[in-house]
Amino acid sequence: MLAAGVLALLALLVAAFPWGLLREPAERALSKHFGRTVTIGTLRRIDRFSFAPVIEVRDLRVPQAAWAGRGDLARVDRLVVTVPLAGLLRRGFHAHSVRIDGMSLDLVRTADGRENWRAAGEAGSGGRPPSIDGLSIANGRISYRDARRRRTMAATIVAGPKGMTIEGRGDVLGAPVSIGVRAAPVGGTGRWPFRVMIDGKAMTMALDGAMARPLDVGHLDMDVRARANNLSYVDAVVEAGLPRTQPVDLRAHARRDGNDWTVTRLKGTVGRSDIAGEATIRKRAGRHVIDGTVRARRFDFDDLSDARSRSIAMEKRWRFGPRVFPDTAIDLDNVRRTDGTLRVHAERLLWPGPSPFRSLDGTIRLDHGLLTVDDLRLGLTHGTMAGKLRIEQRDGDGPVLSLDLMLRNGRIVDFAPDTRIDGGLTGRMRLTGPGDTVRAAIGRSSGMIGIVGQGGTLPVRTAALLGQDLLGGVFGSRSELARLRCAAIRLDASGGVATVDPMIVDTSRARTEMTGRIMLAEERLALEMRGTPKQGAGLRLVGPVLITGTLKEPDVALPGKGGVVGKLFKSIGRAIDGEKEPVATDADCAGLAARALADR
Template structure:
């Protein structure tokens, strides 16, 4: 490089340095008041509402972090939020670091605010007057080095969650204070927030309390820096007549329940929330040491966790109104086996995650055979898989895999059940009774619907139940063989042998056809044909029975069976119930006009076919 070139480069470098130095000095001495109109336009664009500023003045002549005094700041409400001002403050002091302006970053830091009112509004459709970008998934502020507030009123109105609060906010050397009154729906509440003085970036301890007539939420913890809600951890205690009361505050998308009392540890790092040591009661159900992580850093929220309950009563997962609605539906529909549990996933279409659930003891106000439950729930883009899934019973286990698929924007989810029943008894499923025999079974069904009952009522697939040998009252065994004589005169305490119960149902579009339904005992054999409407659980069956020994009084025509699975109704042919019918049975016996007697069924072969 020549001397002339080196000289040219040196002059250019010196020129750039001098220009940069002059620019920095100009920024350090800039009369920022001349930018008042530009500041008004920028704020108006940000909040989509008119903005006026009385004046902007420098508090110092030369500084790289000048203090600006802003007087009479007023930001009107956006047109959809009504009339009046969203922000109206007599005086705001702002520190403006000038060096970041050189790279295009303008970061004013509020230092003080005096005599003001903020009216924050959220509409029923979710719009917020303080945020023009509702697509942003999380808020929270960065820490403040220092902030002094005197006589600031915060008026919060939320139509979406039906809540309201008016707080007086002050912050000085004695600490940060905010307190006032409001309501959650119709419940009056008192609010109080306390914190250390806002000075410096040190960890900032705080406490908050919401106290109502039935709802009580108390938090105690610390933020990484003053008012930095994106980096904080706190202990939480919450109580309410309903989990919905608490959800009005925390907005986690919870549901109605019986009264709740919960404690836990909550932390946040950016868009990731974590709940630990969550314990307490919901009604008489007891939650112990649950853990969950909620990541809202992307378009899809992800929830992973472990949920452990020492005791669970499913009726605790509905409030009194929900229980009343469910009771009315049960009364209208009658006793049912298949539950009306909702499986619609539309409200979870932007949620993924894995949740492990274990219930040590299931309790119920009804005589239910189920005693514990466990499963791993995996939600992936509107497809919920419960695998493994296991329900422990008084005796035996029901388990397998359950899939609820509502991908591709389907109006109703598709339910797929692949379940096996093992190690239980007929008496366990029936809630007692005089029949004692082991029982195993399986169900493979697929159908669509908003509830389990609706989906099963439209399903196709196969269901099977197979018993081992056991005991059955002799009277009942005889009647199953349509042996009226032995059924009437048998000793009420006599016991026969149940050789097997074989049920195979081929299901298509919600109609289950018997293929076969057979009951084989030491006294008789019964075969059932016909269908069950799984949507209504109504029976349309016909039973044909045969004794295994000669009988004088014997029905020879099929017996129709109606009613429901829970309450079957046999209808004995009318001509056999009068004197003439009885005399005819006796005459048929004397004349030898009788169908053949039953022989032992191939229980092992039939069971293998049903379960195969």
Template sequence: MDFNAFTARFVSSGREGWRRMTRSRRVRWIAIASASLLLLLVLLLGAFPVGMAKGWLERKLSSELNAPVSIESLGREPFFSFSPTLVVRGLRIAQPDWAGPGELLRAQDVRVRVALIPALTGSGRAIRGIHARGALLALVRDENRRSNWSGERDDARTGSGGASSIDLADLVITDSRFTLRDARRGLEIAGTIAANATTGLAARATGRFHGEPIEASVKGAAIAGRPAGAAYPFQLALSSPLLQLDARGTMKGALNTSDMAMTMSARAPTLKYLDDIIEAGLFGTQPIDLRASVRRQGQDWFLDRLSGSVGRSRLTGRAEILKREGRSKIDATIAFSQFDFDDLADDAGLAAQAALEARIGPRVLPNTRINLAKVGPTDGTIRFTAARLLFKSPSVFRSLRGKISLQGKVLRLDDVEAGLSSGRLTGRLLVDHREGESPRLDLDLRLRSGRLGALLDMTEQIDAPVNARIALSGRGDTIRAALSKSTGHVGLAAGEGRISRTIAAVLAQDMGKAIGAALGDGDAPVPLRCIAIGFRARGGMLTAAPFLVETEVSRSRGEGTINLDGERIALRIGGASRESSGLPMVDPLGLEGTLSAPSLDLAAGRKGDGGGVAGAVVRSIGGALGLVDKRGPAVDASGPSNCRALSERVLARGLPERP
């Protein structure tokens, strides 16, 4: 078949069919009716009498804002346009009942230019411009974060968290004022707001911030004639004795706070005052001086660079806070060139800590709060390093690093490594608050490669390699409370080294050799074979088992307890010389006092009954004469001790990994 001929016949038959169809009266009427209806819809869209919608609009706004809304008149300009200007005159929006009497907004007239096609299709810039005159805006927010502009808790909202994505082409505001009463932030200000095509946007206000004076200002470039999505520069400043805050940057489109980048600087007596403004869940600290490069994209925040100081601590870092499925996902890295733990408390917190210490005495166990009941929908990971640790009194701790992970009500501190004056402390910490009124604390730490003399600040008297392990688990709202009820094990093991002759003689409970060493060369070293000390923990009570100190000339064993609830020490140490001088100490040595202030008693249990050195000497003479029996742990110094097995035993017991 000739293809060209076939094509010609096909086209010809198609034309003939179309002519027959268009000659049909019914088809013509359908086409005319459809075109007329479409034209009518277009005309109605372009000239819709919006005044007829006044009642509907009042009811709709009243329902949305949960407060009465009234409009004197509603019109449009011009009569026909697909980008009309809606003219609202005499707009009044009452305060919701909880916010008190008065009006949230009163405006003489508001003109809003709307692009109808984008508004109906949901694409492109719908609101092209706003002109407002004679407006008075009264913003109110209560302690529970309920605001009259959102009608609910700010943190209960979804989406962008209330951020504006408006990209206006024009904004004019004249003869307008505003007030803000924010009980949550402790902020109350009043001021003016204006905008035009010449000077741009400007808002200025004065008032009180936690009772102290404050000045606030917001500035933005002119909006008129700016292309959609074009960079829009802005700046914000707060000035108060309690906070100096400056932020300046650009938005992607006018007033589009959901897509912006800025640099910020803040100075305040405590981080808490900055948190009152940004509401990131931060805490009280020593004075801050911080700088940051910040971006916001939709719901997400990015701190690309953070630097500055908190008290004596100096830091740099970066962070990102993502909003996903109603939860905040944090990923951050913070590096301190120097860090002081006291900088993480404000003056009120330090005063409360000092008052507690004055009432109960100094404590070693930290009173850090670990209750996670009030932790919001936040997950995240923070990696931290502190190259140098600062303390107001001498400490064996030199540096610190680790990783903090929070998932729901479970907080983990992993990969912990603390550099000490000798050795390093590694391990992990777990806080699990998925059940119970108080969280469970798991603490599993190991000391490795330490030197005993350096850690005790007794390098002249003793030196030996030392390792230790702390594996405790308990429930409580603070670390101190949890450990005071904990179970588990604590162990310390020191290998071969040296110890002064005087200390060896005292540990051997050999009065004759102790006196001889004191009168002679008491600092002369004696070989130290091992130290193996273990404690079994039950209900916060540490019970010694075993307790061995082995030197070339003596052997000592101990018994007793350390009560973590109060940090009281009650240990008794007995010893024996391998070659006795014949003048033994009758009474055991007593290691007493507290973890923060331990004391050694040469006559344990003899308070007010011939205690002291003189009494110990007298009783030693009596013991040598067989007149006084020896008290305390019985010790046989003959034969070897299995130091290695004991050392491995006291260090072997850790805590199981929990999901």
């Protein structure tokens, strides 16, 4: 009896508790949390006796952090909360209703990631929001400025029995957008449907889905549709470290469960490329861990650069001329907090012009600034190029590219269709160099490049010129073909300078040897060619031939005094005198091939 009486007395005291006594303790607790003085004008109970007291708060003010600017982080003119005490004891905070009249929020994130709505050192909890049976908001305003992702918003918010609405304007990467949110009334613990629209000339994005319960942004699933001039606009919203691209039109279904995201039914276009796939993204210890698959029926590498990047590439092409090595960026700074595995398959590769590269397969692995592709495979018109690719960028250093690729069962004609030269083609490339792009890294690289062509044909005129046979090169048959026994090229690179050792072309008409260097950064040639016919030449060009220019646009010149005319008259004089010229023998093609492709 005594115990029952004591419990009854305690219940009566709680039911009649004067909540206004908690104003100063509440101010102290909030001030400690935010690290600055929080003030509450009044805190009082507006009902007289109830086990679900109605508490009114007026003039709540949370000052802005000094680093975030002037003004207040939050101001609430009037807040009325009905809290059932029994539920508070059983399941944590639960409110029958929350009514707000007059609210302003000024949310700021700096370029270095500081967020004014979090206490120092506080991370996202990923927990569930408090349970509320009903929420109403009148005269609510939200301002959001994010320097890290370059996005802003100024909006009004209204909530009540008909649902919750947020309407406003802002910008994403400097592009103006309108922002609209429509959601069901806030109440209960069931699924909470919502729709978000971001609309502007540069981007349009629609999110249609439901949260596991009202305001539970940590547990939701939704359909996503995005169209943008550049994938970076989408990345500014979803924060996934996506690259700058050509215009995109994408659809996907996304599910979030705490710190984990699952993306399925991804489908759409980037420029003239199409993509499809799925992925899971987990957040662990401040890092994103991805496991996904991307497939493309057609894929253009140029679609991974935006209009500005293409303009820069065109300017470089105009200044420096056409290049062989691509200027593709390999800087991993955007994904420095990302790890994981991504399986890639491109059924058909698209290029601005003719190219022997047809398809792409590989598994990309990223681990703390180390990107590896150990099973890279490029399908060619004939044959394959396969091997390993590695990009290492750790401890704040720039990227270092390593390539170890093998070309098998290729054809010369696929790489040089205008020359009418054909034959089997094998190759090996092992290069390592630092640089922000593939071109820059190869331009500073060390290693080797080996190329071997065998068992083919070439125009008889070309074969004669390779033997420095002027008459055969000028007056030979246009249709007749000579036999290509072998062509072996070995380049040993050090610091971006590739030395020829050897470069020999052996045909049924002549044997040609080249010496010299190639400056990989400029793709500039500095070679000397000496050709020897395998049979008597009516008029043989005397002395070596200089090959300069670039890999894409080589120049052929005759060294020494007198130029072309002098060399020509000297050659004619030797022919008139009947001076006997040396005749070449067949090269050791097997030995040359082994030497060109050998590991040294």
